[in-house]
Amino acid sequence: MSRSGHRPFSLSRIGALSGNTFTELVRLKVFYFLLIFALLLIGNSLFMARLSFQQEFQVLKDVSLGAMSIFTSILAIVATAQLLPRDVEDRTIYTILAKPVPRYEYLIGKLGGVLLLLAFSVLAMTALFFAVLFLREHMLIAATMRETTGMRPEQIQEAVERLKASAFNAGLVPGIVIIFLKASLLAALTLFISTFATSNIFTVVVMVFIYFIGHLQSTAREYWLQEHGGGVLVKIFVAFVALIFPDLQLFNLVDDIVAGTAIPMALFAKTAVLGIVYTSVYLFFAWVSFHGKEL
Amino acid sequence: MIRSALVLFFLALFGVLRLPIESRLSEQHRSAYFHQAQLELGLREQVGQLGFLAALSGFRSLVADVAFIQAHVAWERTEWGRVFLLFREATTLQPRSVMFWDMAAWHMAWNASVAAMNDSSQPNEYLRRKAQKEYFALGRDFLERGIKNNPDRPELYESLGRLYKDKLGDHAAAARCYERAAALPGAPEYDKRFAAYELSFAPGHEQEAYTALRQLYDLGEHERLPTLLSRLKYLEAALNIPLHERISPSEK
Numbered sequence: 001m002s003r004s005g006h007r008p009f010s011l012s013r014i015g016a017l018s019g020n021t022f023t024e025l026v027r028l029k030v031f032y033f034l035l036i037f038a039l040l041l042i043g044n045s046l047f048m049a050r051l052s053f054q055q056e057f058q059v060l061k062d063v064s065l066g067a068m069s070i071f072t073s074i075l076a077i078v079a080t081a082q083l084l085p086r087d088v089e090d091r092t093i094y095t096i097l098a099k100p101v102p103r104y105e106y107l108i109g110k111l112g113g114v115l116l117l118l119a120f121s122v123l124a125m126t127a128l129f130f131a132v133l134f135l136r137e138h139m140l141i142a143a144t145m146r147e148t149t150g151m152r153p154e155q156i157q158e159a160v161e162r163l164k165a166s167a168f169n170a171g172l173v174p175g176i177v178i179i180f181l182k183a184s185l186l187a188a189l190t191l192f193i194s195t196f197a198t199s200n201i202f203t204v205v206v207m208v209f210i211y212f213i214g215h216l217q218s219t220a221r222e223y224w225l226q227e228h229g230g231g232v233l234v235k236i237f238v239a240f241v242a243l244i245f246p247d248l249q250l251f252n253l254v255d256d257i258v259a260g261t262a263i264p265m266a267l268f269a270k271t272a273v274l275g276i277v278y279t280s281v282y283l284f285f286a287w288v289s290f291h292g293k294e295l
Numbered sequence: 296m297i298r299s300a301l302v303l304f305f306l307a308l309f310g311v312l313r314l315p316i317e318s319r320l321s322e323q324h325r326s327a328y329f330h331q332a333q334l335e336l337g338l339r340e341q342v343g344q345l346g347f348l349a350a351l352s353g354f355r356s357l358v359a360d361v362a363f364i365q366a367h368v369a370w371e372r373t374e375w376g377r378v379f380l381l382f383r384e385a386t387t388l389q390p391r392s393v394m395f396w397d398m399a400a401w402h403m404a405w406n407a408s409v410a411a412m413n414d415s416s417q418p419n420e421y422l423r424r425k426a427q428k429e430y431f432a433l434g435r436d437f438l439e440r441g442i443k444n445n446p447d448r449p450e451l452y453e454s455l456g457r458l459y460k461d462k463l464g465d466h467a468a469a470a471r472c473y474e475r476a477a478a479l480p481g482a483p484e485y486d487k488r489f490a491a492y493e494l495s496f497a498p499g500h501e502q503e504a505y506t507a508l509r510q511l512y513d514l515g516e517h518e519r520l521p522t523l524l525s526r527l528k529y530l531e532a533a534l535n536i537p538l539h540e541r542i543s544p545s546e547k
Contacts, residue, residue: 054394059360066357215352218321243310247317249330255356256329259391267327270320281309289302
């Protein structure tokens with residue numbers, strides 16, 4: 001603690017800023033998208049009733065996780081992009097920074113609020129998704145039991161086991177965690193862009209481009225690192241893409257998890273650590289860009 | 296200006312530091328069967344610009360599901376050419392989905408082949424048979440490519456075994472498929488039995504089949520199922536196994 005009693009880093013100040021940001025975002029009624037998510041799940045499971053149970057569960061999981069991924073990514077970008085411009089417009093930022101609140105605390109607090117919002121959203125969507133999966137699984141088990149009269153108990157048991165294996169696999173949970181980490185990375189990157197952006201729209205548009213380029217970054221990296229043809233200019237461009245943009249493809253594991261690919265714990269941990277490193281580094285860049293900025 | 300240059304420098308430095316780590320992690324993902332889809336220009340023509348963009352942006356499995364549902368609708372309308380193209384699209388986008396490969400092969404080798412054989416618009420039987428064989432080959436091709444993409448899953452070996460057995464009449468090849476399925480983790484117990492049954496139908500493999508069936512028989516009561524007993528008895532007679540080595544005649 002310094003002589004004046006002011007601490008250079010305070011978790012309670014960051015907590016207050018995060019809580020405030022979270023409340024502000026909730027007041028924007030962003031959770032309405034959950035209604036769309038619920039409708040999508042219910043509509044999907046009703047339509048898929050014409051397919052076999054394996055097909056139905058695969059499509060249900062693909063649609064749910066795909067929707068979860070797109071909703072969290074959009075939420076991360078749009079919610080973060082308007083944080084700094086809104087604070088400048090409302091002049092809240094001057095009130096906060098006039099107090100002994102360091103700029104890095106302000107940024108951490110803002111990002112914390114968005115991450116809290118993302119965590120709540122992912123939790124709510126996961127709960128909805130698992131509830132629909134659970135309900136469909138039980139409905140199908142009940143229907144299977146009705147159709148198995150005359151079958152041996154071990155055959156019935158095997159049928160039920162197969163059905164359960166198609167419905168829920170433990171790999172879904174790490175897959176959802178990776179979706180959250182990807183959204184966190186996007187939020188941190190959006191915060192970084194918004195520190196030098198001229199407007200809210202500029203940030204969103206740049207982030208949409210980064211989103212698409214980020215998914216192609218691995219292709220660029222491989223092209224650059226391997227000995228392919230192509231001129232010097234192409235090589236420089238590809239190197240630029242590989243060095244500047246994040247590799248978002250590394251966080252796209254749910255496609256294969258739904259298809260039954262098991263994710264080893266070590267691999268999940270490495271991917272998760274990479275997500276956390278990305279988020280922290282982009283937050284640091286945001287601070288570098290923001291700390292001496294004239295407001 | 297200095298701040299912008301500093302940020303750009305840090306960004307590039309971070310890129311240099313993370314590049315080898317990402318390359319390694321990407322390799323590890325691939326060896327764990329992630330990111331195996333080959334999104335090439337050929338696919339762009341199949342799925343359209345929007346679909347291709349969606350596939351590139353992390354919605355590969357969703358685009359694959361759309362193709363799969365379209366294939367399902369095409370099957371209901373018995374549009375076999377469309378079924379084939381849409382399944383090719385779905386399996387290219389989602390090569391780790393065993394179900395897509397399996398369904399594609401089933402539609403080709405079972406449904407489309409029967410439809411081709413019963414095609415009233417084709418009076419020439421030779422041509423109908425030729426079309427049927429072509430569909431068998433398409434089904435086999437789907438399963439073989441599916442196995443290449445999913446060598447760790449027993450289901451497609453089982454399906455290929457079934458195709459060899461029911462459609463191509465090659466029992467030795469079917470036995471090899473069931474054997475390979477049985478060797479994989481998570482394979483059902485019956486794969487070993489099926490391998491032995493198929494071998495017992497393959498001419499020239501009688502001794503091998505007898506040994507396999509006898510080994511299963513010796514495992515205990517739970518393996519002594521009616522098919523196993525009847526095939527074993529048939530082989531005992533065919534191979535002139537001495538009476539004292541044969542299984543009890545009372546076993547049915």
